[in-house]
Amino acid sequence: MSILVTGGARSGKSGFAERLVLSLADQAVYVATGQAFDEEMKARIALHRKHREESGGAWEMLEEPLELPALLDRLSGGKAVLVDCLTLWLSNVLLAVEDQEDRQERVERELSRLERSVASFRGTLVLVTNEVGDGIVPEYALGRLYRDLAGRMNALLARQCGQVFLVTAGIPVELKSREYRL
Numbered sequence: 001m002s003i004l005v006t007g008g009a010r011s012g013k014s015g016f017a018e019r020l021v022l023s024l025a026d027q028a029v030y031v032a033t034g035q036a037f038d039e040e041m042k043a044r045i046a047l048h049r050k051h052r053e054e055s056g057g058a059w060e061m062l063e064e065p066l067e068l069p070a071l072l073d074r075l076s077g078g079k080a081v082l083v084d085c086l087t088l089w090l091s092n093v094l095l096a097v098e099d100q101e102d103r104q105e106r107v108e109r110e111l112s113r114l115e116r117s118v119a120s121f122r123g124t125l126v127l128v129t130n131e132v133g134d135g136i137v138p139e140y141a142l143g144r145l146y147r148d149l150a151g152r153m154n155a156l157l158a159r160q161c162g163q164v165f166l167v168t169a170g171i172p173v174e175l176k177s178r179e180y181r182l
Contacts, residue, residue, distance in 0.1 A: 002118050002125040004161040005172070006154060009130065012170035014084050017128045020165075022058055024124050025080035030059040031071065033089040065092045069113035072121055080124035086114075086157070087130040087150050094146055104145060111153050118160045127161070129154050 003020065007013040021028045036042040049061075060079065064071045068089050075081050083089075093110050097103040118125065133151045138144045158164045164176045 001162040002121055002127065002157075002160060003163045003165070004127050004129065004154070004158050005165045005167060006129045006131050007167035008134065011167045012172075013128055013130075013165075013167040016165065016167050016170075016172045017082055017084065017126050021080050021082045021124065021126050027058055027060070028080040028082055028124075029075055029078070030061050031068070031075075031081060031083045032061070032063045033065050033068065033083065033085060033092065034063075035065045035088075035092055065089065066096060069110070069117040072114075072117040072125070076117075076120065077122040080126070081121075082126045082128070084128040085130065086127055086153060087132060089114075090150055090153055091146065094142075094149065098142070104149075107149055108152075111149070111156060114153070115156045115160060118157055127157060129157070131166075 005013045005017045005020070018030075032045070032048065034041065034045050034048075036045050062071065066089075068083065068086075072081070072083075090107070090111075094103065094107050097106045100106060118127070130150065131154070132147050138147055158176070162176070163174055165172045166175050167173075
């Protein structure tokens with residue numbers, strides 16, 4: 001089963017996702033998507049690596065900033081998988097094609113690839129993402145495009161997942177079972 005965990009920055013979603021995966025499986029693959037473009041991000045990544053190492057031998061660590069759909073296809077049917085985080089992956093993909101005229105179409109193709117990979121995944125898959133559209137409207141066109149693509153990505157993947165959790169103030173609430181259907 002695929003599970004989407006979303007929420008705002010520092011909401012507790014990653015910690016919840018880690019606990020959730022380990023409640024479902026003794027061992028899991030942890031796929032990190034972050035790239036260190038500056039010193040602050042290097043420090044964040046180092047802190048996350050240290051945290052995961054200290055949590056014991058439950059995690060097999062992989063880092064994949066761009067080719068996430070292909071990696072998920074390869075991991076399907078094996079150990080439980082945690083991906084943290086989809087919005088960093090989306091940012092990496094968008095920045096990789098930032099100067100291309102057809103950048104939106106290229107990113108949307110990658111979103112479709114990711115949706116297919118999640119839909120066909122066999123086993124336990126937990127995906128962490130951010131709710132970026134709940135705040136202010138970004139000042140720049142690239143920021144607005146990113147916000148729109150992130151919202152679209154979250155909606156596409158929520159449809160493919162059996163459960164969707166929103167984490168706010170460290171409190172996870174399962175949304176899919178509460179979905180109002182017309």
